[in-house]
Amino acid sequence: MLDLAARTWTPKTAAEVAEIVAGAGGAGRALEIVGGGTKRGIGGGPAADGVLSLASLSKVIDYAPEELVLTAQPGVTLAALEKLVAAQAQMLPFEPPHLAKLLGAKGRPTLGGALAANLSGPRRIRAGAARDHFLGLEAVTGRGELIKAGGKVVKNVTGYDLSKLMAGSWGTLAVLTEVTIKVLPAARTETTLLLFGLADARANAAMVAAMNAPVEVSGAAHLPQAAAARAPLKGQMAVTALRLEGFAASVAARADHLAAALKGFGRAERLDAGHSRQFWAQVREVEAFHKDPRPLWRISVPPAMGASVGEAVAGEALYDWGGGLVWLLTDAEPQGVRAAVKALGGHATVYRGDAPAFEPLEGPLAALTARVKAAFDPKGVLNPGRMGGA
Known part of the structure; x- marks a missing residue:
């Protein structure tokens, strides 16, 4: 049974996660889903009644270097995984950024957090995004149901590719309890x-x-x-x-x-x-932007349009992904930034600052997103308000 007097739950198994989520839904409570906690400041913050911490779900379940596949619980830290695969002359191909210092966070970034936010480093232009290496999952929906999808091979998808759907959903659709990713040999x-x-x-x-x-x-x-x-x-x-x-x-x-x-x-x-x-x-x-107090935007545009962002919005930029990713420090009005980026065929997220982090969705995309949310979390138990209008 869910202890309604508690403010933080730290389950040790997927079954416990399911019990907590189901109990919260039945009691009309909402939960903030936390891994290492390093990205809690992105967005307005969930209007939650309690915290579901995945810190104790921190085991590597299976690692087969010869198969280039690793299965782990979401609370495993990126630092621990990077050390583990490096010992086998392998790497996490999407080169996930940690960003703890950039965001002024004290926690330790986790694999689940990197996948939930679909974070990829400089190698994305060659190896692909985090979602491209996300092979399978076990998760608990907002209904308290335990689901599994994908597997330990790349071509193992029937129907919806739930791994790709969860990547970038910021914990608003389901709570990851186990993930399988692809690893690659490290460069000599x-x-x-x-x-x-x-x-x-x-x-x-x-x-x-x-x-x-x-x-x-x-x-x-x-x-x-x-x-x-x-x-x-x-x-x-x-x-x-x-x-x-x-x-x-x-x-x-x-x-x-x-x-x-x-x-x-x-x-x-x-x-x-x-x-x-x-x-x-x-x-x-x-x-380079760790200590600057100005609002910080993470902007994705077609690579050829990267420099145009710096021309359209007054501020200080750093370009990655061949121009496709622009980190922009600016005091410009948020609506103006979003309009300029949209005109260039991109989208923008506030990583530091008071403006809403995620761009509000409109039209058919908003309707589709609402239907997906209703299917996975009809009572709004998981991370309410995290993605705002998105």
């Missing part, structure tokens, strides 16, 4: 080509050209002069970075090819493997 080495002093539009063109070249770029980012001058890079001019990963001989040959292809953008310098890893960790965690 890497290098990063650096171009200096390019204006945003010129850098955007260089990144798009690099991504279209036959060299398999696995990271493409641009730090304008203001962002590059901040800690930890503390550079004197804008930096445009392009990462190549793989076997040493392949990386060297592809780097030569890419440098020749981009000679019109200036002379390219190279980072060795160690410094390259440090640089991309800084990009992934948006370290």
